[in-house]
Amino acid sequence: MTSSRHLTRLATVTAISLSLSISASVQARELSVSTVLSDAFPWGQAAEKWADLVAERSDGELTLRVYPNSQLVNGDQTREFSAMRSGLIDAAVGSTINWSPQVPELNLFSLPFFMADVDDVDSVTGGTAGEMVFDAIESRGVVPLGWGENGFRQLSNSRGPIDEPADLDGLKIRVVGSPLFQDTFTALGANPTQMSWTDAKPALTTGAVDGQENPLSVFDVARIDQVGQEYLTLWNYMNDPLIFAVNQQVWNSLSEEERTLLRETAEEAGAWEIEMTREQEPERLAAIKERGVTVTELDEAQHQAFVEATESVHDEWVPRIGSEIVEAARVDMHGE
Numbered sequence: 648m649t650s651s652r653h654l655t656r657l658a659t660v661t662a663i664s665l666s667l668s669i670s671a672s673v674q675a676r677e678l679s680v681s682t683v684l685s686d687a688f689p690w691g692q693a694a695e696k697w698a699d700l701v702a703e704r705s706d707g708e709l710t711l712r713v714y715p716n717s718q719l720v721n722g723d724q725t726r727e728f729s730a731m732r733s734g735l736i737d738a739a740v741g742s743t744i745n746w747s748p749q750v751p752e753l754n755l756f757s758l759p760f761f762m763a764d765v766d767d768v769d770s771v772t773g774g775t776a777g778e779m780v781f782d783a784i785e786s787r788g789v790v791p792l793g794w795g796e797n798g799f800r801q802l803s804n805s806r807g808p809i810d811e812p813a814d815l816d817g818l819k820i821r822v823v824g825s826p827l828f829q830d831t832f833t834a835l836g837a838n839p840t841q842m843s844w845t846d847a848k849p850a851l852t853t854g855a856v857d858g859q860e861n862p863l864s865v866f867d868v869a870r871i872d873q874v875g876q877e878y879l880t881l882w883n884y885m886n887d888p889l890i891f892a893v894n895q896q897v898w899n900s901l902s903e904e905e906r907t908l909l910r911e912t913a914e915e916a917g918a919w920e921i922e923m924t925r926e927q928e929p930e931r932l933a934a935i936k937e938r939g940v941t942v943t944e945l946d947e948a949q950h951q952a953f954v955e956a957t958e959s960v961h962d963e964w965v966p967r968i969g970s971e972i973v974e975a976a977r978v979d980m981h982g983e
Contacts, residue, residue, distance in 0.1 A: 678737035685715040693920035700912035752783040759957040774979030793913035795889030804858030805875040
C-alpha cells in the first residue's frame with residue numbers, strides 16, 4: 648500500500664514537472680536575427696551583443712539567434728529588408744546601404760561627401776532627419792529600434808595611389824547593389840561593378856575588379872590588402888550607419904515589457920558598438936600601414952575636387968531621397 652502511494656505521488660510530481668517544463672518551453676521565444684558580417688567584425692559583434700543582453704535580461708524567456716553572412720537570404724544582402732518585412736526574418740542588424748533599395752530615404756547616408764565626420768553622422772542620426780528615417784522604415788512594415796555603425800567607407804585599389812578624380816578613370820570598382828553607388832562612381836569616371844560581398848573577395852583576388860570601398864574595420868579584418876589592394880585612400884565619402892530592427896508583426900505579437908526590453912538592449916548594443924568601432928580606427932589604420940599598404944590622405948583642395956565631381960549625383964538623388972529629409976539633415980548638422 649505504501650509503495651502504491653509512493654508511486655502515485657512520484658507520478659504526480661513527474662506530471663507536474665513535465666507540465667512546468669512544457670509551459671516554460673511554450674513561453675520561451677526565439678527570434679532570428681540577420682547580419683551581413685560575422686562576429687569577427689564590429690557589425691557582427693553588435694548583433695551578438697544585442698543577443699547577449701536580451702538573453703541576460705529576459706532570463707532566457709526571449710532569445711535572439713544570430714545568423715551571420717546573410718545566410719537567411721542566401722548571401723544576397725540587398726534582400727534582407729524585404730525578407731524581414733515579409734516575415735521570413737524576425738529581426739536584423741542591417742546596413743542603410745543594403746536596405747536603401749526598399750527604403751529610398753536611407754540613401755541620405757550614401758550621398759557622396761554629404762557628411763564630413765562622425766559629429767555630422769551623430770547630428771543626423773540623433774536629430775530630426777534620423778527620426779524621419781525611422782518613420783520611413785516603420786511605414787514599410789519594419790520597426791527600427793536603434794543605431795549602430797559600419798563607419799565611413801574608404802577606397803582601395805590595386806593600380807596606384809588615388810588623390811584626384813582622374814585617377815579613377817576606367818578603374819573597375821566593386822560596389823554594393825545600390826544605384827546611387829553606381830551613379831557616384833560613374834560620375835568619377837570609374838567603371839562600377841555590382842556584386843555581393845560574398846563574391847567581392849574572389850573578384851579582387853583574380854583581378855576581375857581593380858578596387859573596392861569599405862570601412863577600415865572591413866579592410867583590416869578581411870585582410871583585403873592580401874588580395875592585391877595595396878593602395879588605400881582615406882576620403883570619408885559616405886557613412887553607413889547600422890540599424891537594429893524587428894518585423895512589424897513580430898513586434899505586435901510581443902508584450903509591452905518585451906518591446907521595451909528589445910528597444911533598450913538594441914540602443915545599448917548600438918552605443919557600445921559605435922564607441923568600440925571609433926576607438927579601434929587609429930589602431931586599425933596603423934596595422935594596415937604596417938602591412939605595407941600605401942595610405943593616401945586628401946588635403947582640402949583634393950577633397951574639394953571630389954566634391955565638385957559628384958555634384959551632379961546630388962542634383963539627381965536629392966529629389967529621390969526627399970528634399971525635406973535632406974534639408975532636415977543639413978539643419979541637424981549645421982543649424983538654421
